[in-house]
Amino acid sequence: MNFDASEEQRLFAASIARFVERDYTFEMRRRIVASPDGFSLDVWRTMAGMGMLGLPLPAAHGGFGGGARDAMSLMEAIGTALIVEPWLATVALAAQLIARGGSGEQRQRLLPAVAEGTLKLAFAYAEAGARYTLAHVAARARRDGDGYVISGLKQAVPHAAAADALVVSVRTSGGDGDADGISLLLVPHDAPGMTLRPLRMLDGTRAADIALDAVRVGADALVGAPDHALPLIEEVVDFATALVCAEAVGAIRSANDATLDYLKTRKQFGVPIGSFQALQHRMVDLVIECEQATSMASLACSAVDTERDPLARSRTVSAAKLRIADACRRVSQESVQLHGGIGMSDELKVSHTFRRLTAIAQQFGDADHHLERFAALSDSREGDAWQ
């Protein structure tokens, strides 16, 4: 047992901290969010140059071969600074699908470009009515000669408009909710028949609704095994979920820091409001939430790195996401309440952190979804790995 970061991880965390301070102040972020594309190519290039894009990609393909634990400090920084660039969509989702399921040719062609910052990707899986169920895929692809023809709708796909190519989950056989019959296809952003309707999200990021109307791709577009992509999707979404838990820890800590600072400086009735016991105890409970969330993020990142049994991995990730979702709600709501009216102001960072925490609570499944998944996976196992 050991919770220390390695020397390498420490240096990486320190360089990320400098990057955030220099290139991602709250004012800079405000300008980026208001820009036409909603993200900054300059920042993206800087992130590439600092190795952030290659961090969890295979060393054989331009990456550094890191795992979720290596990316924790980056995710915490993303949560602290509320970074809106498409890191998670590109690196933790789409590129992971290719790294873990793609052909040698796909890995060689795509991953080095991702690491260099010249290729942005997104993963289009969500659909109307699917909520958080990954197996619900109604968009269909039928074989057509060597290739596939895709038709269907994808909803609120994070960072889709920024992506040069999308990995799209499609149904190649079976019914809409079947676990089998799902495949992954790589679709270039300018594929004829694909139209995007860009969306603004609560947390300042961008997404898009996607309509696929007889979009034709070649046989080489297939990522992973045809009809059997669900285990790969689940593995990668668990990976990204664990990382979002680490991002939440950064956002929670940043909200708590702001709230604590406010309690010490804001005066009412002639004294700092932090001298009131009613507020002190609530602040303490927020700090405890942060510690419990930190523990669960560590547990989830360890599980996606080391747990070989997919059921045990998913069970731990669901436990973490449930606990983090609860912490996100509590900390964000209390941070606004303890700030009072100013906490709701767009001028203050805490209201932006509130919005990101609100989004994280539901990203990849809300508390109820993960509670149900945790319980269902608990039924099927003996003993407990965390003991």
Add this chain to the structure above:
Amino acid sequence: MDLDYSADERAFRNEVRDWLRDHLPAAMRDKVVRYAHLDRDDLLGWHRILAAKGWIAPAWPQEWGGTGWNVVQRYIFEEECGYAGAPPLVPFGLAMCAPVLLKFGTDAQKQRFLPRIYRGDDFWCQGYSEPASGSDLASLRTSALRRGDRYIVNGQKLWTTMAHMADWIFCLVRTDTTVERKQDGISFLLIDLRTPGVTVRPLMLMDGHHEVNEVFFDDVEVPADNRVHDEGDGWTVAKYLLGCERMNTARIGTSKRELARLKSFAAEQRRNGRLLTEDPRFRDRLSRLEIELMALSITNLRFLDRLRAGHAPGAEISMLKIKGTEIQQALAELMLEAAGPLAQAIAAVDAGTMADSFVAALAPRYCNMRKTTIYAGSNEIQRNILAKHALGL
């Protein structure tokens, strides 16, 4: 970062586990897991088994019988004992009086008391709270007036756990009533409960058990040699002791065992024709509780890792007490609810045994566990400590 125990730590855990399997008497374990009442013989019996093995006081310096284990090994040991269903070790001698003697006691005091605590010859209790001094401990009024080489003690202690089983009590007493600051003028005295003028009276609690007492001191003569540390500086000792007390309150091993028991118990109960473990409302509460315990066990390991690296235990320890006790209470509550209406029957009027003594113990257990968020510094006091010392509020 590696959340799993290292090969050495696993080997140590297995050694402890194997030894417990062979040496924890089944009858003792059975009483613990059934929440049966443990008497002095049960508690001292297990104490002596551990003492014979040399494992009764791991945290003490090795010259006094400590094991030389690091904080992680000590935690593993405690967790395994809790998980195995060993009787709890009464902390008043081992984990409270002894650390005080080791830090503040004279050589003569150490020689006189430590070996007896180690062997279980003396059973200790703690004389802190008074009728008018609960969380505001420093307002205490039990007086000790110096007369030659003795103190004359008068006053009353309250909520004195296990005083009716104990041989000795360590007390905070006021040796100077003229001070301006209430924390001044307090001294730390060791008092033999057989001394004339000491009266121990039971206080029955809502669980129907005799666990706590009132202790009255009526012109009790105590040798001045029984004072630990300087006269009037007992508050320094008290604060040190409160820190020791908080360290051991998360009880994660015990909670893990109780969670496993709760799961298997709930899997035997039915509601509306299906197993309670398949009832969504019950299952959600059970899952949330399990996940909170998962998080706390990792939080605890993270704090231990910091202690092992040489950082002094800070106010953060208070959060282990807050969360650990909340979980213990939630477990007792869910256990009570899992049993359903039959849990309300707690004993046979004719003093015969109950058909299911485990179920009969659940409601009293639920009542009893309310103490955990009150004792050892109430959870509100713990929040005060965190606010002041960890957050600077």
